[in-house]
Amino acid sequence: MxxxxxxxxxxxxxxxxxxxxxxxxxxxxxxxxxxxxxxxxxxxxxxxxxxxxxxxxxxxxxxxxxxxxxxxxxxxxxxxxxxxxxxxxxxxxxxxxxxxxxxxxxxxxxxxxxxxxxxxxxxxxxxxxxxxxxxxxxxxxxxxxxxxxxxxxxxxxxxxxxxxxxxxxxxxxxxxxxxxxxxxxxxxxxxxxxxxxxxxxxxxxxxxxxxxxSIHQSLQNMSEYMYEDEKFLFYQAEKMVEDCVQTGNKPDDIKVDLNQLKAHPRPLQRRTFHLILSYLYRKKGIDFSSIHVENLLYLLETNKPNLHLDFPGGLKVMKVYDHLVLTFTENEIHTYHKAIYPGESLILPNGIELTVQVEDLMEIPEENTRYEFVCDVSHVTFPLIIRTREKGDKMKVRGLGGRKKIKDIFIDEKIPKQEREIWPIVTDNQGKILWLAGLKKGEVKSSTSNHKWLRITLDYKSFT
The missing domain is CATH 3.40.50.620 (HUPs)
Known part of the structure; x- marks a missing residue:
């Protein structure tokens, strides 16, 4: 029956x-x-x-x-x-x-x-x-x-x-x-x-x-076998997502560590990308196909450092050296030029908080992280200027003994192109670059008799 x-x-x-x-x-x-x-x-x-x-x-x-x-x-x-x-x-x-x-x-x-x-x-x-x-x-x-x-x-x-x-x-x-x-x-x-x-x-x-x-029964059996296999493989891929994927400031901003992903077999790489696309398109009502997964696999395998693809629904895919960035809105270029005095702080357009202080200390204060900059205040003119890069920018890098183009520093540090346009540069009121924030610190003279020091800090938790 x-x-x-x-x-x-x-x-x-x-x-x-x-x-x-x-x-x-x-x-x-x-x-x-x-x-x-x-x-x-x-x-x-x-x-x-x-x-x-x-x-x-x-x-x-x-x-x-x-x-x-x-x-x-x-x-x-x-x-x-x-x-x-x-x-x-x-x-x-x-x-x-x-x-x-x-x-x-x-x-x-x-x-x-x-x-x-x-x-x-x-x-x-x-x-x-x-x-x-x-x-x-x-x-x-x-x-x-x-x-x-x-x-x-x-x-x-x-x-x-x-x-x-x-x-x-x-x-x-x-x-x-x-x-x-x-x-x-x-x-x-x-x-x-x-x-x-x-x-x-x-x-x-x-x-x-x-x-x-009886093809319906044959396909039903095949579907069940594949479901069991896929369930196991996707379970492994979900663990890979935890290791290889980070979300940005927005839930739909995804950053993939390609070096970690390359260490895994291709079937798991494919399913990891499938999970990522499923997550990004979950509320868009848009279907993606195997060609989109294959495109991501190509970006994983190619040695080209900077590539850009457009996916359905306005999804932008950018390969930036050894990372893959997926977002539905391209980062807009926010140029800025802000003045700041000691005792003040400000929030930059990219969400970074920057604070300027002057400290009265007998000894040279320590710089605890790359997110801090300290120098002799007597060789700095106020207000400080926090701005984005300008054409031809160069700085005298501490310990380098010479000047270097900001553009070359970005390239050496493998900073993504879209991030270079909003990266904070700190200068004094005369235009001398003191700090390429979080990357390179400028060479500033010190006076042996001085007891006042300039300290600039970034809220590193929000710093990309």
Whole structure:
């Protein structure tokens, strides 16, 4: 019996257990109606609580309103709780600049998440079947995405999404509806080949099943094997992300240590980049493909020190020597020229706090870190000027015995190009460069009889 086949699949994959609260996503179509009927038929045996969730996407006018009404009536007949809602997908689509299918999916899943988040350990059952698995995997292949397919179980909200019908074909579900006198609603948009999935369903899948009627089972097995392998590999990649990746001032600013990443096998490098892109695009509603991962692998392997790529959605990818920087907004060039006196501090546009003090000490004070600069105050004219670099800038570097171009110092220190434009330079009022902050300290004369010292400090915690 079909019911036994589904139960066997559920037990194999541990989709639910006795006493669970099962929410069923019900559109009124054959797949979801059969799924609702199936769980109603076993709810007493497994002491399940069953709740139907149905949504009017407002895409088909009166027809979609009638779908919701149909689901509500069936739930009343079967004595099942039904939670229904109506949401304007077209408005959401316009606001977020998405395709209709994508917008509908986001609205639908947000509705599900809102409902499930209010319950402890909820399970959302969805009516995806074996033919859907074929469609999904072949669509992923044509987009250049690794064909993972649809998982039978995955975490969602504070519970799980399960798909008990992945072991069935569309034809088997239709036979189930016929056997139980179920009369599902029909969505005419399912026949419209404007939608990619419908085109696959009507043209590609029948051709493939002609040569292998059981291909859904073969692909389901393959999907399960790959899921287990991927789960392990992505677990390893997640540990690599912790070691190789840093976030910037904004959560969506990512910096990758390429030297650390190179020490790992290519399959883990690939999955690390996949995790990074998934994280960055998580709220963008944008798909990336294998070509974007391969582009990142190229940047990892090439010896070229400075490269720039544009990815979908305005994502900028910059290779800066042995690091990779990914951000959705390029750093704007903030030139500045600020005066400061002893006893004052200021916040620079890049978030760095700089403080100027004069200390009265008998001995030469120590410079504890590269984020401090100390010199004889008698050879400095105030106010000090904190500015960005200017063309032709040179400084007399302490201990070097000569002058060096600021540009060459940046190159030697491997400072990214976008950071050079905002890097703070400290001069006195006559233009003498005292300090290329955090990098090189200027040579300043000292008087043996002097007891007053200039100390400039940076808040190094915010200093990149």
């Amino acid at each position: 079909l019911e036994d086949k589904v139960l066997s699949f559920c037990h194999k994959h541990q989709l639910f257990q006795e006493g669970d609260h099962i929410f069923i996503a019900v559109s009124g179509g054959a797949d979801s109606l059969a799924l609702l009927h199936f769980f109603i038929s076993i709810r007493d045996r497994y002491q399940l609580t069953v709740t139907a969730l149905t949504l009017d996407h407002q895409l088909r006018g009166e027809a979609s309103r009638q779908d919701v009404q149909f689901v509500e009536e069936m739930c009343q007949k079967w004595e099942v709780e039904c939670i229904s809602k109506s949401l304007d997908v077209m408005q959401y689509q316009a606001r977020h600049k998405l395709g209709v299918e994508e917008a509908a999916r986001e609205v639908r899943y947000q509705y599900f998440e809102d409902e499930l988040s209010q319950k402890p350990n909820p399970i959302l059952a969805m009516g995806h079947h074996g033919d859907d698995q074929i469609e999904t995997m072949f669509m992923q292949l044509t987009r250049g995405v690794f064909p993972k397919g649809v998982p039978s179980k995955r975490s969602f909200a504070n519970g799980w999404i399960i798909r008990p019908f992945l072991c069935l074909t569309k034809q088997e579900i239709q036979l189930y509806c016929d056997d139980h006198q179920l009369e599902p609603r029909y969505d005419e948009t399912n026949a419209d080949e404007v939608y990619t999935r419908n085109a696959f369903r009507k043209r590609i899948i029948p051709f493939i099943k002609k040569y292998n009627p």
